[in-house]
Every structure is written in structure tokens, then in C-alpha cells.
Amino acid sequence: MLGRPALLCALVAMTGALVLFFLGARTDRRDLSEAASRALAVAAAFISLAVAALVSALFAHDFSLAYVVNYSSRSLAGPYTISALWGGMEGSLLFWTLLLTLFSTVAIRSVGSTRPVVVSWAGCVLAGISAFFLLLLIVPANPFTTMSEIPADGRGLNPLLQSPGMLIHPPLLYTGFVGFSIPFAWAMGALLSGQADSQWFASTRRWTLFAWSALSIGIVLGGAWAYTELGWGGYWAWDPVENASFMPWLTATAYLHSVVIQEKRQMLKVWNVALILATYVLAVFGTFLTRSGILSSIHTFTEGDTGVWFLPFLAAMLLAGLATIALRLDHLKSDNRLDALVSRESAFLANNVLFVAAAFTVLWGTVYPIVAEVVTGVRLSVGPAFFNAVFAPLGLAIVALTGIGPLMSWRRMSRGALGRLIRPPVIAGSAVTIGLAVAGVRSVGALLAFGFCTFTAVAIGGEFVRGSRVYRSRHRLGWAPALARTLLRNRRRYGGYVVHLGVVLIVIGFAGSAFKVERNAFLKPGESMKVGAYNLTYEGMRQARTSEKQINEATVVVGRGGSRIGVMHPQSNFHFAQRQPQSEVAIRTTPVEDLYVVVTQFDADGSAAIRSFVNPLTWWIWAGAAVMALGMGVLLSGGRGEVAPAAARNAVRERVVVAG
Amino acid sequence: MRKALLVSLTCWIMLAMPWALAAPEDVANDIAGRVTSPFCPGVTLHDCPSQAAADLRTRISAWAEAGWGRNRIMATLESEYGPQIRAVPPASGTGLVAWVLPVVVLAAGAGLALTLIRHWSAATRRARTGEAPEPDSLSLSLSERRRLDDELAAFKGR
Numbered sequence: 001m002l003g004r005p006a007l008l009c010a011l012v013a014m015t016g017a018l019v020l021f022f023l024g025a026r027t028d029r030r031d032l033s034e035a036a037s038r039a040l041a042v043a044a045a046f047i048s049l050a051v052a053a054l055v056s057a058l059f060a061h062d063f064s065l066a067y068v069v070n071y072s073s074r075s076l077a078g079p080y081t082i083s084a085l086w087g088g089m090e091g092s093l094l095f096w097t098l099l100l101t102l103f104s105t106v107a108i109r110s111v112g113s114t115r116p117v118v119v120s121w122a123g124c125v126l127a128g129i130s131a132f133f134l135l136l137l138i139v140p141a142n143p144f145t146t147m148s149e150i151p152a153d154g155r156g157l158n159p160l161l162q163s164p165g166m167l168i169h170p171p172l173l174y175t176g177f178v179g180f181s182i183p184f185a186w187a188m189g190a191l192l193s194g195q196a197d198s199q200w201f202a203s204t205r206r207w208t209l210f211a212w213s214a215l216s217i218g219i220v221l222g223g224a225w226a227y228t229e230l231g232w233g234g235y236w237a238w239d240p241v242e243n244a245s246f247m248p249w250l251t252a253t254a255y256l257h258s259v260v261i262q263e264k265r266q267m268l269k270v271w272n273v274a275l276i277l278a279t280y281v282l283a284v285f286g287t288f289l290t291r292s293g294i295l296s297s298i299h300t301f302t303e304g305d306t307g308v309w310f311l312p313f314l315a316a317m318l319l320a321g322l323a324t325i326a327l328r329l330d331h332l333k334s335d336n337r338l339d340a341l342v343s344r345e346s347a348f349l350a351n352n353v354l355f356v357a358a359a360f361t362v363l364w365g366t367v368y369p370i371v372a373e374v375v376t377g378v379r380l381s382v383g384p385a386f387f388n389a390v391f392a393p394l395g396l397a398i399v400a401l402t403g404i405g406p407l408m409s410w411r412r413m414s415r416g417a418l419g420r421l422i423r424p425p426v427i428a429g430s431a432v433t434i435g436l437a438v439a440g441v442r443s444v445g446a447l448l449a450f451g452f453c454t455f456t457a458v459a460i461g462g463e464f465v466r467g468s469r470v471y472r473s474r475h476r477l478g479w480a481p482a483l484a485r486t487l488l489r490n491r492r493r494y495g496g497y498v499v500h501l502g503v504v505l506i507v508i509g510f511a512g513s514a515f516k517v518e519r520n521a522f523l524k525p526g527e528s529m530k531v532g533a534y535n536l537t538y539e540g541m542r543q544a545r546t547s548e549k550q551i552n553e554a555t556v557v558v559g560r561g562g563s564r565i566g567v568m569h570p571q572s573n574f575h576f577a578q579r580q581p582q583s584e585v586a587i588r589t590t591p592v593e594d595l596y597v598v599v600t601q602f603d604a605d606g607s608a609a610i611r612s613f614v615n616p617l618t619w620w621i622w623a624g625a626a627v628m629a630l631g632m633g634v635l636l637s638g639g640r641g642e643v644a645p646a647a648a649r650n651a652v653r654e655r656v657v658v659a660g
Numbered sequence: 661m662r663k664a665l666l667v668s669l670t671c672w673i674m675l676a677m678p679w680a681l682a683a684p685e686d687v688a689n690d691i692a693g694r695v696t697s698p699f700c701p702g703v704t705l706h707d708c709p710s711q712a713a714a715d716l717r718t719r720i721s722a723w724a725e726a727g728w729g730r731n732r733i734m735a736t737l738e739s740e741y742g743p744q745i746r747a748v749p750p751a752s753g754t755g756l757v758a759w760v761l762p763v764v765v766l767a768a769g770a771g772l773a774l775t776l777i778r779h780w781s782a783a784t785r786r787a788r789t790g791e792a793p794e795p796d797s798l799s800l801s802l803s804e805r806r807r808l809d810d811e812l813a814a815f816k817g818r
Contacts (some may be wrong), residue, residue, distance in 0.1 A: 383696065
């Protein structure tokens with residue numbers, strides 16, 4: 001009852017905020033901006049009320065609402081009732097809008113009274129975006145549509161979404177996507193107000209880092225969910241929706257690197273604003289892909305009219321962003337120029353070229369089926385084989401550059417000095433590559449990946465050793481305290497290195513897939529099959545029934561080298577509410593390799609169709625993600641003062657120059 | 661020279677061996693990852709969970725075990741399900757654009773970055789040494805340059 005009126009009130013308050021922010025920006029009146037900020041908070045409160053109304057309807061099994069019928073049931077386990085909030089298109093858009101208005105309120109309030117015109121323009125952009133999403137919720141994607149006839153039970157949540165990972169993965173992805181609105185609004189605000197000096201990006205960098213961190217963890221959790229739930233033995237399929245989350249991640253990563261050049265050297269301002277724009281537009285493009293039904297994916301929501309609404313919004317954001325950049329080009333001139341080819345600036349620039357080329361590659365591969373259909377009339381699809389072939393060289397180059405970059409100094413460096421620093425990592429990387437080749441590894445991609453990963457790990461390790469050595473000699477500290485002090489005294493630099501180490505571990509995990517083994521067999525009870533070094537014996541099937549599903553569980557005894565090492569229980573279940581079969585994977589995981597067993601079918605005589613995989617080094621992907629998260633924590637824990645001291649200095653200098 | 665050639669040839673043969681010696685099941689799995697499932701839109705045959713997809717995977721395994729090569733299996737699949745079954749764009753015709761465009765973008769980006777770095781670092785070097793930049797439009801021959809120097813010297817001597 002409360003939901004729809006709350007959304008209507010939120011739209012009214014948001015429109016008020018939009019108008020007040022605009023007037024505040026045009027007239028430079030602080031009282032109008034403050035009133036707008038309060039209107040934004042009121043809108044956020046109304047949206048929170050709408051979310052609370054939907055969540056309580058889900059928990060109360062209020063089947064008068066179509067959304068509750070479509071995405072929940074009486075038998076749905078408690079925690080997954082929360083997942084139902086983002087399990088359907090309307091609910092996910094409501095959740096998106098809640099995050100957007102909450103983030104907007106926090107962002108606007110956190111800057112206080114500094115730069116009121118920039119804040120007003122940024123608020124204008126954020127209120128405009130929020131109003132669009134509210135309009136979506138009121139017209140084509142209303143989560144409070146009522147049923148003409150109230151059913152006794154709902155259709156239930158898709159069994160694939162009934163997983164612990166789904167409680168965290170979508171909120172983190174949305175946090176990432178929505179979080180990118182803040183840097184976008186801030187950059188546009190700075191440009192529209194004509195105050196595109198050094199300070200705007202100090203705020204954007206922190207928000208970008210926050211959104212990027214959430215998106216990174218969200219993407220990895222999505223991979224973990226696919227690995228444990230979908231039953232095809234992999235974690236990344238280059239699916240259009242996976243790609244949609246990966247593209248803004250790539251451009252945001254490029255921005256987080258190139259903004260350092262802007263901060264240190266006052267360069268690449270146009271490029272950085274363009275990267276922020278690209279990141280936001282790609283985040284919205286991902287939302288469009290997920291909701292338009294234009295591309296086939298297991299992750300998409302059902303087709304509807306919502307996708308059509310996103311296209312003009314997407315075009316408006318892109319054109320308005322480009323026009324604003326073009327109009328303010330004179331504010332974005334670089335103060336300095338690059339000094340030499342061998343310098344950290346060059347490494348960052350190369351890094352940006354690779355990341356943007358990678359983002360383009362993913363975008364191109366994703367939209368190619370549409371382009372091909374328009375040109376040839378044949379609906380084609382582009383699968384993992386294409387992406388792996390095109391993306392792998394770019395990925396390897398990025399890994400190598402991750403090692404080279406930290407070794408270079410700012411402005412210029414002699415080739416001799418670089419040669420001295422680079423020698424140990426090169427020797428280590430070459431030794432690992434040659435050693436593995438001699439040991440029998442024949443995959444060129446894997447050899448290069450292990451070599452580059454070793455190179456980068458040694459280069460980063462060297463940075464920690466050099467940093468710690470200073471504390472050891474000055475303060476007579478042991479290695480561990482010196483290392484901790486190195487990390488904590490310069491969180492931006494060394495936190496970044498920890499993130500890089502996490503990436504190295506993840507790439508090691510990816511490289512392991514070159515040695516993946518897959519075997520399929522149809523076994524009668526007592527029969528065995530071999531996969532890699534393992535011997536799997538199917539002992540039989542056990543059945544059980546709950547209110548939600550019929551459970552069919554296989555017992556598979558695992559042997560290795562003649563001895564029994566464990567028992568695995570993959571399931572092939574049938575969910576009553578959705579009338580849908582669903583496999584539950586059994587995984588035996590170690591740092592060396594995962595044994596992954598799925599049962600896809602049972603016959604009446606008790607025979608089972610078993611798919612089994614040996615996935616080497618997959619564990620390192622999750623370990624790398626944990627290391628990355630640790631590094632992100634270190635980066636985000638850096639105080640504001642630490643975030644952009646150079647930027648603050650430059651801003652003061654600019655203001656003095658302007659005042660003078 | 662011959663020795664180096666021999667070593668490099670041996671290396672390449674060793675690296676290519678996994679392809680040549682791949683087990684039929686590995687060939688079948690690889691092909692299943694390169695075709696779209698006719699039964700699950702947008703998903704490769706390898707990843708499609710439907711029973712019909714499992715049956716088609718079994719057929720491909722049987723073909724591979726019967727000694728069919730990759731090309732023959734792909735051609736058979738294409739004749740049964742149409743060209744849209746390919747999940748990898750062909751490296752010819754319009755499909756070639758899919759492969760070439762990312763390379764072109766990367767090359768253009770790298771070229772632009774390199775040009776910018778060279779241009780900027782040259783300007784910085786000139787600024788450091790106090791040398792005035794030469795305007796792009798002023799391109800002088802040796803004789804013209806000598807004449808300009810002479811006239812400048814005469815002008816200074818006045």
C-alpha cells in the first residue's frame with residue numbers, strides 16, 4: 001500500500017531537488033543548494049520506505065503484488081527472501097535507485113560548504129539521474145503492480161539465485177555501477193561550473209576507488225557463484241552480462257592509474273574526464289544490456305519495455321558528457337609535459353592504452369553479434385574462444401607492465417638504472433618459464449603467464465624490500481614491523497602494490513585453466529571413471545524430499561594412486577515451484593587443483609551421467625581476490641589528507657593564481 | 661645458425677605436440693566450447709546444461725573417437741544447425757573485422773601514445789637546453805638556412 005505512493009513522493013522531492021540544484025548553480029545561492037540537498041535526503045527517505053514496503057511484502061508473502069508472486073514463495077528460505085529484492089528486474093531497479101540516492105546524499109553532504117557551485121551542478125546531475133530511475137519505477141518497471149487474482153503461493157525465486165553468493169554478489173555489483181555515478185557527476189559539476197582545477201578529481205578518485213573495489217569483489221564473487229552453481233566447471237564465460245560488468249571495471253582501472261599522473265604532474269586532464277564519462281556510460285550500457293533482451297544471456301532479466309527507456313538516457317548521458325568536455329577544453333589544458341620515454345608517466349600511459357584497448361575488445365566482442373546480424377543478416381554469437389584469443393595477449397602485457405611500472409621513476413630515468421632494477425625480476429621470470437618448459441609444460445600461454453607473473457611478483461616484492469630496508473636501517477626494526485610500517489605509512493603506494501600482487505595470483509589461477517581436464521561418463525552403480533590422476537567410483541543414488549525440492553544425490557568415492565581419499569555428493573534436484581531441474585556441484589578444492597564433479601542426469605535404473613573436471617590452480621583465483629580485497633582495504637583506509645596531498649597543494653596554488 | 665634453427669624447430673614441435681596428441685575427448689570438449697548451443701541461447705554447447713546439449717556433446721565425442729578431424733566435425737555441425745552455430749567469428753569475410761578491429765585500435769592507441777610521448781619529451785628537452793622549437797611550417801633548405809644565418813649576422817653587425 002505504501003510502496004507506490006512513496007515512489008511518487010520520492011519523484012516529487014527529487015524533481016524539487018533537481019530544480020533547486022539548478023537554480024543554486026545558476027545563481028550561486030548557497031541557501032538554494034542547501035534546500036536542494038535536503039530535498040535529495042527526503043527523496044532518499046521515501047525510496048527507503050518503498051524498499052522497506054517491498055521487503056516486508058516479500059517476507060509477509062503478500063501475493064497481491066505481482067513481484068512477490070514472480071520472485072518468492074512460501075517455501076523460500078528466509079535469507080533468500082532478501083535476494084528476491086534484486087532477483088527480479090523491478091526490484092533490482094528499486095534497489096539501484098535506493099543506492100543511487102543514498103550515495104548522492106552522502107556525497108553531497110560530505111563536501112560540506114566547499115565549492116557550492118560545483119556541488120550544485122554535481123547535485124543537478126545526480127538528481128537528474130535519480131529522477132530518471134524513479135520514472136522507470138513508476139512507469140515501465142513498477143515493483144508494486146497488483147494481481148487481478150491473488151494466488152495461494154508464488155512461483156518462487158530461480159533456484160540458481162538461491163545461493164549464499166547471491167546475497168552479496170548483486171549488491172556489490174550495484175554498489176560498483178551506482179558508485180560510478182558520483183565521480184561522473186563530480187566531473188560534470190566541475191566542468192559545468194568552470195572550476196575544473198585540481199580538487200575535483202581528489203573527490204572523484206576516492207569514490208571511484210570505492211566503486212571499483214565493490215565492483216572488483218562483486219565480479220569475483222560472480223565468478224565464484226558461476227563456478228559453484230552453474231555446473232560447467234568454469235568461472236567466467238565471457239557472457240554479455242559478465243562483460244557488461246567487466247567493461248566499466250577496465251576503464252575505471254585505467255582512470256585510477258592515470259589520475260595519479262594528473263595529481264603528480266597536472267597532465268592528462270581531458271583523458272581522465274573522458275575515462276570517467278566512459279566508465280559511467282559503460283555501467284549504464286551494462287544495465288541496458290541486462291534489461292533490454294537485446295543479447296542472450298543466462299543473467300538477463302526477462303524482456304520488457306525497460307530497455308527501450310535506457311537507450312535515450314544512455315545517448316543523452318554520452319552526448320551531454322562529450323559536449324561538456326568539448327565546451328570546457330580550455331579548462332583542461334595540461335600544465336606540464338612528459339619529460340622522457342623511460343619514465344613512470346610513460347608506463348602509466350602505456351597501461352591506459354592497454355586497458356582502454358581491452359575495454360574496447362570486450363565491447364566489440366559483446367556487440368559484434370548485433371553488428372554481424374545487421375550486416376550479414378545471420379545471428380552469430382561470440383564465445384570464450386574469441387575473447388580468450390584476443391584478450392589474453394592484452395592481459396599478459398598488462399601483467400608485465402604491472403611489474404615494470406613501479407620500477408620506473410617519475411619524470412625521467414636512465415636506461416642503465418632501469419636495467420639494474422629490472423634485472424632480478426627478468427632473471428626470475430625467465431628462470432620460471434624455462435624451468436616449467438623443461439619440466440614438460442607445453443602451453444605457450446601458460447608459460448608466458450607464469451613467467452610474467454613471476455617477473456611482476458619479484459618486481460613488487462623488491463619494492464617492499466627496498467621500502468622496508470629504509471625503516472630497518474633508520475629505526476632498527478625487524479623485517480615484519482618494517483614491512484608493516486612501509487605498508488601503513490604510504491597506503492596509496494603500497495596498498496596499490498598489494499592489489500597488484502592479488503592480480504598476479506588471480507592470473508596464476510587463470511593460467512591453470514590451460515591444464516584443465518574434463519571427462520564425462522554414464523556410470524551404473526559400482527562403475528568407475530578416470531579424470532586426471534583421480535579415480536571416481538559411483539556407488540549409487542540417494543533420494544530425499546523437502547517442501548521446496550526433490551533431492552537426488554549421488555555418492556562418488558574418490559581415489560588417487562590406489563588409495564581412497566574421500567567421498568563426494570553431487571546432486572541433481574528438482575524444484576517444485578519453478579518446475580526446474582538444478583544440479584548441485586561437489587568440489588574438492590586444494591591450492592594445487594580442484595576436483596569438480598557434477599551429476600547431470602539419473603536414469604530409472606540408478607545410472608548417472610557424470611561430468612568431472614580437474615581444474616588446476618583455481619584456488620589461487622579466490623586467494624588472489626582476498627589479497628586484492630586486503631589491498632583495497634589499505635587503499636581506502638588512507639585518510640583524506642593522504643589521498644591527494646599534491647592535488648590539495650595544486651588547488652591552493654591555482655586559487656592563489658586566480659585571486660592574484 | 662643451423663644449430664639455432666634446429667633448436668627452435670624442436671621447441672616449436674614440442675610446443676605443438678599437445679595439439680597433435682590431444683585425446684578425442686579433449687578435442688570434443690574444445691569443439692563444444694567453440695560452438696553455440698542450439699538449445700540454450702547465448703551459451704556455448706560446453707556450458708549448456710540441457711539434456712539435448714549433453715546428447716550432442718556425446719555425438720561430437722563419438723565423431724572425435726572415430727577419428728574425425730576438427731574441420732570435419734565443425735562442417736558437419738554447421739550443415740546441421742547453420743553458420744550461427746559457430747561461437748567464433750571466421751577469420752575471413754566480415755568475420756575478419758571482428759579479429760582485426762581490436763588489433764587496429766590497440767595499434768592506433770599505442771602509436772598515438774608513442775607520438776605524444778616523443779613530441780612532449782622533445783619539447784621538454786628543448787625547453788631544458790634553451791633551444792627554441794622549430795616551427796613546423798618553417799622548413800628550410802641548407803642554402804636558405806646559410807643565407808638566413810648570413811643575413812642575421814649582417815643585421816646584428818649593423
